[in-house]
Amino acid sequence: MNSSEAMSEASRREVRAELEPSLARLWRYALVLSKARDVADDLVQATCLRAIERADQFVPGTRVDRWLFAILRSIWLNEIRSRRIREGGGFVDAEETLTTDGAHEIEMNITASAVLRAIDRLPEAQRETVLLVYGEGYSYAEAAAALGVPIGTIMSRLASGRAALAKLK
Amino acid sequence: MFDDDAQLVALIDNELDNSSKTALLARLAADEDLRRRYEELRLTGAPLATSFDLLLGDAPLARLRAALPPEDAAARVQPRRFAFRNLAAAFVIGALAAGAAIWAASTFGLFDGRDDWRTAIAEYTHLYTDETFAPFKPDAAMQATELSAVGAKVGANLTPENLTLPGLRFTTAFMLSYEGAPLGVIAYVDPSGEPVLLCILVDQAPDAPTRSERRGDLSLAWWARGGRSRLVIGRIPEERAVALAQTLEKRI
Numbered sequence: 001m002n003s004s005e006a007m008s009e010a011s012r013r014e015v016r017a018e019l020e021p022s023l024a025r026l027w028r029y030a031l032v033l034s035k036a037r038d039v040a041d042d043l044v045q046a047t048c049l050r051a052i053e054r055a056d057q058f059v060p061g062t063r064v065d066r067w068l069f070a071i072l073r074s075i076w077l078n079e080i081r082s083r084r085i086r087e088g089g090g091f092v093d094a095e096e097t098l099t100t101d102g103a104h105e106i107e108m109n110i111t112a113s114a115v116l117r118a119i120d121r122l123p124e125a126q127r128e129t130v131l132l133v134y135g136e137g138y139s140y141a142e143a144a145a146a147l148g149v150p151i152g153t154i155m156s157r158l159a160s161g162r163a164a165l166a167k168l169k
Numbered sequence: 170m171f172d173d174d175a176q177l178v179a180l181i182d183n184e185l186d187n188s189s190k191t192a193l194l195a196r197l198a199a200d201e202d203l204r205r206r207y208e209e210l211r212l213t214g215a216p217l218a219t220s221f222d223l224l225l226g227d228a229p230l231a232r233l234r235a236a237l238p239p240e241d242a243a244a245r246v247q248p249r250r251f252a253f254r255n256l257a258a259a260f261v262i263g264a265l266a267a268g269a270a271i272w273a274a275s276t277f278g279l280f281d282g283r284d285d286w287r288t289a290i291a292e293y294t295h296l297y298t299d300e301t302f303a304p305f306k307p308d309a310a311m312q313a314t315e316l317s318a319v320g321a322k323v324g325a326n327l328t329p330e331n332l333t334l335p336g337l338r339f340t341t342a343f344m345l346s347y348e349g350a351p352l353g354v355i356a357y358v359d360p361s362g363e364p365v366l367l368c369i370l371v372d373q374a375p376d377a378p379t380r381s382e383r384r385g386d387l388s389l390a391w392w393a394r395g396g397r398s399r400l401v402i403g404r405i406p407e408e409r410a411v412a413l414a415q416t417l418e419k420r421i
Contacts, residue, residue: 135221150343
């Protein structure tokens with residue numbers, strides 16, 4: 001095995017090892033983007049398949065989860081979302097798409113369900129940014145690079161998201 | 170949402186630079202209404218994180234695990250088993266994965282001089298689609314503000330007037346970095362939404378005339394002046410990239 005083949009094998013192993021531990025987070029990202037659980041399921045499956053197909057292009061030592069997120073987002077933007085828009089329907093905002101079981105009363109004396117409903121009502125770009133920064137721990141700079149927007153846009157989206165939540169009190 | 174919300178949230182998230190932080194803290198000390206708003210926004214942090222954590226528990230893990238391709242899938246995977254095969258343009262598949270990998274490498278500093286900045290930019294440009302920048306339609310004031318901010322970071326006079334390009338619409342300007350050097354990006358789209366980027370890297374490069382090349386489906390035209398390298402890149406004909414570069418070379 002030459003060095004290139006060894007690197008490809010290392011990439012495949014690393015990607016494969018991280019797929020299963022990343023499933024729940026990929027699904028959450030897919031759900032926040034699509035607001036549809038069936039689409040989220042399919043989007044995660046497509047992401048995993050794409051990652052395995054292209055695992056030899058992953059650079060060992062970099063973060064697999066961020067790479068998977070970038071793949072998921074691109075499949076969403078390039079294939080699923082754009083297809084639905086082309087078909088004329090766009091996405092119908094189902095009520096309470098982002099929900100969770102149980103009341104889970106949390107800080108501010110509101111419930112997790114109320115918070116998720118508020119997130120649900122945010123525009124897609126805000127939902128995505130809020131998830132990446134507050135759910136996934138991206139720095140502002142990382143979120144800006146991942147989403148291809150200025151840091152000022154990240155700041156504005158996060159502030160809008162938090163302002164919407166602040167009204168829940 | 171109030172005018173100061175973005176700054177307050179950035180302060181809460183510890184994302185303000187020192188001078189902005191100092192200035193905002195001084196205002197907070199003197200302004201009770203601002204302190205009240207800060208507290209309102211601060212209190213939303215924990216519920217957000219908690220709610221997202223709870224959402225993880227709803228993931229249908231058994232179903233998702235069952236759908237994972239088998240261990241040796243890389244060698245024998247049959248994409249028709251998945252619903253999205255017919256939606257995927259082949260070039261997107263290749264560009265996506267390659268671009269994502271190199272984007273990750275560049276983002277996390279793995280190039281380390283083994284490759285040049287044009288390669289880094291070319292590889293993440295593969296990730297941009299006709300939908301990435303097209304939704305951005307800034308008004309004149311926003312355009313001027315964004316350009317001014319990026320111009321200040323890269324030491325160039327960037328205005329809507331000197332960056333107007335024929336057949337292209339300005340969408341946004343933002344900062345990245347390459348090996349610690351400021352890298353300003355001005356993103357345009359053509360009428361179909363296809364991105365064309367002007368990148369300015371503060372690298373102290375010696376002055377150099379415009380050169381060009383093709384990398385896959387991307388055309389690149391670059392030059393250097395005043396210690397800054399400039400690059401025009403996009404899925405456009407090479408001669409158009411050169412023409413855009415020469416137009417810009419005279420102005421900035």
